Amino acid sequence: MNNEEVDRIRSVYARWEPTYDCSNAGYLRSLGERDDRLRGLLSRLPHNLTRCRVLDVGCGYGSLLNLFHEQGVPADGLFGIDLLLNRIQVARKRYPSFTLKEGNAEQIDFPDKRFDVVTVFTVFSSILDRGMAENVALSIARVLASGGTIIWYDMRYPNPWNRNVRPITKRRIRELFPSFELQLESLTLLPPLARHLGPATNCIYPLLVKVPVLRSHYLGLLRSAA
Numbered sequence: 045m046n047n048e049e050v051d052r053i054r055s056v057y058a059r060w061e062p063t064y065d066c067s068n069a070g071y072l073r074s075l076g077e078r079d080d081r082l083r084g085l086l087s088r089l090p091h092n093l094t095r096c097r098v099l100d101v102g103c104g105y106g107s108l109l110n111l112f113h114e115q116g117v118p119a120d121g122l123f124g125i126d127l128l129l130n131r132i133q134v135a136r137k138r139y140p141s142f143t144l145k146e147g148n149a150e151q152i153d154f155p156d157k158r159f160d161v162v163t164v165f166t167v168f169s170s171i172l173d174r175g176m177a178e179n180v181a182l183s184i185a186r187v188l189a190s191g192g193t194i195i196w197y198d199m200r201y202p203n204p205w206n207r208n209v210r211p212i213t214k215r216r217i218r219e220l221f222p223s224f225e226l227q228l229e230s231l232t233l234l235p236p237l238a239r240h241l242g243p244a245t246n247c248i249y250p251l252l253v254k255v256p257v258l259r260s261h262y263l264g265l266l267r268s269a270a
């Protein structure tokens with residue numbers, strides 16, 4: 045466990061969070077795009093969602109788990125873990141029937157092979173310490189059932205305005221999850237661009253996001269190669 049990195053992440057979010065505008069049109073459009081693609085992915089998963097157990101690592105306020113709930117996963121199959129107590133407290137209020145734990149995903153407090161699906165959305169880009177990232181990846185692989193699926197969403201480009209995040213390239217994903225096969229697609233218009241589209245967002249976002257180099261994130265599946 046890496047306590048310095050834990051403290052760093054907590055202090056970064058304490059400073060950054062109050063300044064982030066979650067009502068920005070470009071931000072909301074990119075979330076909508078991501079969630080539409082995710083629903084498409086879920087409809088093609090080999091797992092029966094009505095009997096699935098899902099763990100969201102770095103679950104924040106729990107909204108991703110709620111998307112799984114809307115897609116058919118029962119509340120008693122939905123689990124989340126996050127380092128930030130304030131986020132877990134809000135998530136528990138919003139979704140009292142999900143199981144939500146405050147904790148460091150370097151040590152996930154669940155038995156081996158417990159989950160059919162583990163989601164990890166913009167978490168590894170928040171972790172600068174390589175040792176912590178490797179420990180989190182090992183924990184995810186440990187709690188994933190044989191034949192289970194990791195669902196990945198994270199940034200593939202560096203953010204020159206934010207030194208507290210790092211890009212996660214395909215090469216780095218392969219280093220973190222060496223025994224998994226990657227099925228990733230790029231999406232999400234570069235946030236600094238998307239956030240400046242203003243009232244033209246709905247017209248311009250879909251045109252710009254067609255240009256592959258302007259897509260900042262990967263979304264997709266990591267399937268156990270075994």
Ligand SMILES: C[S@@+](CC[C@H](N)C(=O)[O-])C[C@H]1O[C@@H](n2cnc3c(N)ncnc32)[C@H](O)[C@@H]1O
Nearest residue numbers: 102103104126127128147148149165166167170
């Ligand atoms: C950018 S936020 C994303 C939150 C959520 N996944 C989403 O997509 O809205 C990254 C989250 O990862 C969490 N996180 C980072 N490192 C973690 C760790 N080692 N264990 C648990 N959570 C962690 C942070 O506390 C934060 O809530």
